[in-house]
Amino acid sequence: MLIVCRIIFVAWQWQRIVDADMLGSIFFQGLKIDLVLLGLMLSIPALFFPVLASNRFLVPAWRGLLKVCLPAALLVIVLMECSTPSFVDQFDSRPNILFLEYLVHPRDVGAMLWTAYKPPIVFAVLFVLTVTLVNSRQIGRLVTPIRPTGVVPSILVTPVLLILCLGLIRSTLDNHPVDAGTIAVSSDALVTDLALSSAFNALYTTDKTRQGSKASVSKLAADE
Numbered sequence: 001m002l003i004v005c006r007i008i009f010v011a012w013q014w015q016r017i018v019d020a021d022m023l024g025s026i027f028f029q030g031l032k033i034d035l036v037l038l039g040l041m042l043s044i045p046a047l048f049f050p051v052l053a054s055n056r057f058l059v060p061a062w063r064g065l066l067k068v069c070l071p072a073a074l075l076v077i078v079l080m081e082c083s084t085p086s087f088v089d090q091f092d093s094r095p096n097i098l099f100l101e102y103l104v105h106p107r108d109v110g111a112m113l114w115t116a117y118k119p120p121i122v123f124a125v126l127f128v129l130t131v132t133l134v135n136s137r138q139i140g141r142l143v144t145p146i147r148p149t150g151v152v153p154s155i156l157v158t159p160v161l162l163i164l165c166l167g168l169i170r171s172t173l174d175n176h177p178v179d180a181g182t183i184a185v186s187s188d189a190l191v192t193d194l195a196l197s198s199a200f201n202a203l204y205t206t207d208k209t210r211q212g213s214k215a216s217v218s219k220l221a222a223d224e
Helices: 002-012 014-020 023-052 059-091 098-101 106-116 117-145 151-170 189-194 198-223
Strands: none
Touching: 002 014, 002 023, 002 059, 002 189, 014 023, 014 189, 023 059, 023 151, 023 189, 023 198, 059 098, 059 117, 098 198, 106 117, 189 198
């Protein structure tokens, strides 16, 4: 899904990418970011796996968690990707912390967007609902036959799952994990953004802003 969206966005912004000569880097670095997002998606189920999946009385809760958690994560990813073209038109950037801040005022922002982007909004809503519904049914069919793993197998498998999630989130053997700062592929900010996913970019910029706010508060406290 993310790769398909990235191909569409690359075709849309083809001239800027050609000027930056970064086509290969966008897809290579983008794959790393997609793996990070996948690791984040799977980390929550992985944490609950040893408790819920090992016991026959709790395995229904495990199935329910997967049926809710995975489609919800997919819904967020698809929604963010569908929001990208309109956000790029407005800010020349993938959705970032501003996108999340706008959600605090849904009525005002919704009215403004509906006035300016009616056709894209209708298409995005229909597409998001369709993809989410189809994938929810597919995930439901895959999850329903799940049986309890037993205590010993779950204890053995859990470290593997957690290491896998951590490896996906880091997506590198370097000292520092992959983030938007380490994959800057161009001086053109939008070209670099195309290597990211919109959900990742929103999370990353929110986290950086939060860290910056904490650092400012700490500095002020130290000065006093």
